[in-house]
Amino acid sequence: MWTAFLTEQEMTQNVLQTNILESEAIYIFREVVAQFEKPVLLFSGGKDSITLVRLAQKAFFPSKIPFPLLHIDTGHNFPETIAFRDKLVEKLGLELIVRNVQDNIDAGKVTEETGKYASRNMLQTETLLDAIEEFGFDACIGGARRDEEKARAKERIFSVRDDFGQWDEKNQRPEVFDMLNGKINLGQNVRVFPISNWTELDVWSYIEKEQIEIPSIYFAHTRATFLRDGLIWSADDEVVYREEDEKIEERVIRFRTVGDMSCTAAVLSNAYDIASVVQEIRQSTISERGARIDDKRSEAAMEKRKQQGYF
């Protein structure tokens, strides 16, 4: 069989069966460490970057993960995500670097958006590029997947960026077979996407099979929320702008992606455990990023952000 990754039963047999997606991701991690001097894993606290951490463990066992994690903290993260991040880093003995968007705002380097749809999503890019320069990272590993969004479907596994972090989408390096060319010129860096070929369902099935811990906001819980444009928002007056006539109500919800509180809407859900989350994803008629207001700004919202250096 040529499966995406192994089932528990297959793991207990003496013969290792082929597991295409998992082996591909492990192969990519090993290429990064062999070809680059200063790689870093971009860690958001979301399920995709948590999955990357597990795959990196697998790639280098019994050695520890040989690169640090970098979190670009917008200050608008869900508190549950931050608590989870700190626990994970401590448990695995990893190095965590945090850089705050707030610092750039305080220094007057960037201006915060205001009003109804204000988000710090765009401001992350500047902080990320600063961090790449500060530490001299030559490879930034991210959990982006091609099935998420149609501009991402065009992305290479090793995606070369210039010193402004820009993606030259019309002139990408050919990527043939599974050969990864990590040679770059001075000032360039590479964004690396080990789970490019995984779908949302692949990630959830993997989390279920591997029994990977994830932040509690991915599961159904009761939360104070309000409605806007048919989407459900977390009512946190400090971070999420709310009009006076947008009434707060308690709802049983969960989050399908973990972005900023200001741009990530919730879905009504009764999925209290991982098995029911997987079941819910299977039956869903809305795409994963359907609840991400940052993609809805225009049809080319993602492509534009990537050109500017967004991951």
Next chain:
Amino acid sequence: MDVLKIATAGSVDDGKSTLIGRILYDTQSLTDDKLEAIERNSKRKGFDYLDFSLATDGLVAEREQGITIDVAHIYFSTQNRSYIIADTPGHEEYTRNMVTGASTSQVAIILVDARKGVIEQTSRHFYINNLLRVKDIVFAVNKMDLVDYSEEKYLALFDEIQALVAKTTYKEQNITCIPVSALQGDNVVAKSSNMTWYSGKTLVEHLEQIQPQDVYEEAQTRFPIQTVIRPKTSEYHDFRGYAGKLYGGDIAVGDEVTILPSGTQSTVKEIFFYDQKFEKAGRGSSLTLTLTNDVNVSRGDMIVKTSEQPKVEKELSATICWMDKKPLRPNTKYSLQHGVNNVLAKIVDVETIEEANFSEEKTAVSQLQLNEIGEIQLKLSKPLFFDSYKKNKYNGGFILIDLQSNTTAGVGFIK
């Protein structure tokens, strides 16, 4: 669940992106919000039908021009298996992106416009898929709605395709021909009521019954070393693991192996996948091996079974597909990447091939341009351990990297 990788091919405007959109739509793989976006944008463009290509043409420049510039990777699944489709560009100037998409696929769908028949680009794409040794080829004769679903027309095209197929020397290939209309949905997922004269499988029915063991390559075992794992912790103080991906065949504990280029002999002691040990592993898996004795092994070396040695040579000849704007010229140097191994290569001879007519006629030239296919002779700074591409895809393929720009300039297939 199985995973099957497919690439599309065919000339510009043959409807590749539309076909993929149709597959997604008819297999209920498009979510409501994505479908709404397609409806909204189709309307905005003034179309009276759903423009499915909007689902896959992810770049602004592509949507502006209504063409595909670069490969998009699309995912869908049925009850049976998962599919990864590389939607590739049809324009000749983007051939390199087409090769990128096809290089990892087991199946190619080559679209033929029912009104135009087999044209030069059909022939070129079939040639490239043969060069890449893609095992299963489906000719989808598209736009049957525009020729009144005519059986006569289809049979005439079928003969043209047969004539093209007869030119190839790659006889193990499985060839299938299906009349479809991507726009109207005939014979894509559901059987067409407009073509009752066609009794064969629909496109997706055909894809569903392809057996992975028939299209995934089986060859001799090759284990290139990506990195050496030495944890130096108290628990694993003497651990020395060789990390890499297994290609071609399988490997088992106790197998007698040779390490290249040193020629040192050893025996497989353990096979790790993460923290679990296995007795045996199949091709395609990322493993960590340990050997019974301490040997000097580093990145780029290769472990093979002692009974299955590859060639070890400092010269080679290959077919090459050129991918850089800067032409390939004799007497220039490139970095040659062969899997995870890099050596310097000097180009000795360059000849072109006219790929569209399968004549295998060669002409010596002073340079090979972007998107041209040719034959080259190379001299290497160090011996390479390789197989012929026909015998072992992984170990017979390489890329050439420009020493100034560092871009991937060409892909080679060793003779």
